[in-house]
Structures are given as C-alpha cells and as structure tokens.
Amino acid sequence: MKQLLASTAAGLMALGLASSALAADLSPEEQIEIRQAGYEFMGWNMGKIKANLEGNYNAAQVESAANAIAAIANSGMGALYGPGTDKAVGDMKTRVKPEFFENMDDVKKIAGEFVEAANALAEVAAEGEAEAVKAAFADVGAACKACHQKYRAN
Amino acid sequence: MKQLLASTAAGLMALGLASSALAADLSPEEQIEIRQAGYEFMGWNMGKIKANLEGNYNAAQVESAANAIAAIANSGMGALYGPGTDKAVGDMKTRVKPEFFENMDDVKKIAGEFVEAANALAEVAAEGEAEAVKAAFADVGAACKACHQKYRAN
Numbered sequence: 001m002k003q004l005l006a007s008t009a010a011g012l013m014a015l016g017l018a019s020s021a022l023a024a025d026l027s028p029e030e031q032i033e034i035r036q037a038g039y040e041f042m043g044w045n046m047g048k049i050k051a052n053l054e055g056n057y058n059a060a061q062v063e064s065a066a067n068a069i070a071a072i073a074n075s076g077m078g079a080l081y082g083p084g085t086d087k088a089v090g091d092m093k094t095r096v097k098p099e100f101f102e103n104m105d106d107v108k109k110i111a112g113e114f115v116e117a118a119n120a121l122a123e124v125a126a127e128g129e130a131e132a133v134k135a136a137f138a139d140v141g142a143a144c145k146a147c148h149q150k151y152r153a154n
Numbered sequence: 155m156k157q158l159l160a161s162t163a164a165g166l167m168a169l170g171l172a173s174s175a176l177a178a179d180l181s182p183e184e185q186i187e188i189r190q191a192g193y194e195f196m197g198w199n200m201g202k203i204k205a206n207l208e209g210n211y212n213a214a215q216v217e218s219a220a221n222a223i224a225a226i227a228n229s230g231m232g233a234l235y236g237p238g239t240d241k242a243v244g245d246m247k248t249r250v251k252p253e254f255f256e257n258m259d260d261v262k263k264i265a266g267e268f269v270e271a272a273n274a275l276a277e278v279a280a281e282g283e284a285e286a287v288k289a290a291f292a293d294v295g296a297a298c299k300a301c302h303q304k305y306r307a308n
Contacts, residue, residue: 025201025205026198033194034194034195034198036191037190037191037192037194037195037198038191038195040187040188040191041188041191041192041195041226041229044180044188044191045229047179048230051179061230064225064228064229064230065229065230067225067228067229068225068226068228068229070225071218071221071222071224071225071226072195072222072225072226074218074221074222075195075199075218075219075221075222076202076215076218076219
C-alpha cells in the first residue's frame, strides 16, 4: 500500500481495488504491461461479440466473451496504476494521460460505470437474447470510450 | 473457419472453441499478441492468489482473481493458434513449440483439464475457504505446467 500515492490509494480503496497483495511486488513496467494485456484481451472479446451481433449469433461464444470482459473488469485493475506508471518505462509505452492521476474521483466514477456495464452485459449474454446483448454491448462500448476520450492519448 | 488447419479446427471444435466469428479477421501477429495477453493476465491473477495464500487472505480479491482466470480459460483461446502462429511473426515472438500443432488431441486434453481446474478454483474461491483454495490453486498450477513442459520452449 505504501507504494501507492495517497490520492490514488483512496480512489482505489473506494472501488475495493486495494489490498495488501496488490501491485506491491510489481515494477511500474510490469504494471503497465499487465494492464495493457487486460485491455487487449477485453478488446478481443468485444470484437467477438461485435462479430456475433453483425453475423451469425452464437450465444455460447457471446456468453463466454462477456464473462471474460466482466471478470477482467472486476479484477482490480486499478492496482496497475501505481506510481511510476504514468509515463513510458524502458521500452514499455503507455497512452495514459497525466490527468488520469489528477482526477481520481472522476476515474473512480468512470471505472465504476464500466464495471456495472460489463456486469450487465454478462447478465444479458447469459440469457442469449441478441437484441438485449446489442444494447448492453453498446453501453460497455460507451463506458470504454468515456475513459479513453478523457484519459487516453491518441 | 477455412483459415484454420483441418486438424487444429477439429481439435478446437471438440473443445467448443470454434465458430464463424473466431480469429477470421485476426492476423497471426494479433493472435499471438492476444493469447500472450491472456496468459499474462491470468499470470497476474495467479500471483495475487499466491500472495493471498502466503499472506493475509482477502477472500474477495481471491474470488475476483479466480473468476478472471476461469473466464479467460473459458474464452476460447484455442482460436488464437491459427495458421502462421507457430513461430515469430515480425517483432512478435512466441515460445510455442511445433509439437503443439502436431498433437492436437493431447493439447485438447490438456486444455480441457486446465479449464476444469480453473472452474474448480473459481467455485471454491467463491466459498472463501483458504485451504480449499490452496488445493484448487495447486491443481491449476499443475495444469498450466502440464502444457508448458510439453509445448512451451524455455
């Protein structure tokens, strides 16, 4: 915990993202690499859901993709934004803007909305109705975009 | 589907990993990148569970970590081993051995055991008993290792 900036820690704890076993043993480089892995894997699963909505709808594939997105969203990725992860480290680049670390209340709000949207998508995906998934999928996309537009450089 | 080698496709379909919306639009480089992202993110969550078992046990953190591992394990990563992903592509390296693609029945069996172990870990993690989690965690570790030893270069 002591490795986290106080303001960041407060924001993360409010989200239930912090604990003694967090990023304590991870270098800034590792934290950036792992959070990018999480976003990349969610992106793949978003792509699969999109393809299903635009083509033949495979309910089982959509359900597993939505579960992966929700589980990653709920895994406490806030812990991967520790000190030193606000800019490139070694060969590891990051597109996060400095504003991310300066607006933790807003980040917390946006992250909470994303988690809610991801959970809602997983719920409707389990029911197998493509139209409901389409709406919930759009909500997740909007929640992703809300953070990207404010806190991710192009 | 037609982009997949027949033998690989048969193995993946038996695992329920194949569908029309699979890796069709992903380059070999993207497939390698995404599968590595999945393993990396699972590795982070394995590390969190390990830290919890060795230190203060936070049941909520262990549960969310186990859910992330299980959801990723169930997301159909077999689709990320399409043609051309058996060796480095551009700057994207891979440690997968050629034997992986030559023993799809065995890979299918090992992958199935990994998914089962990950699901079992998620189940016991939800119950919050550290001792049960410890045993299920060891099973997941063994399932990871079973593949690494045979099909991953050092």
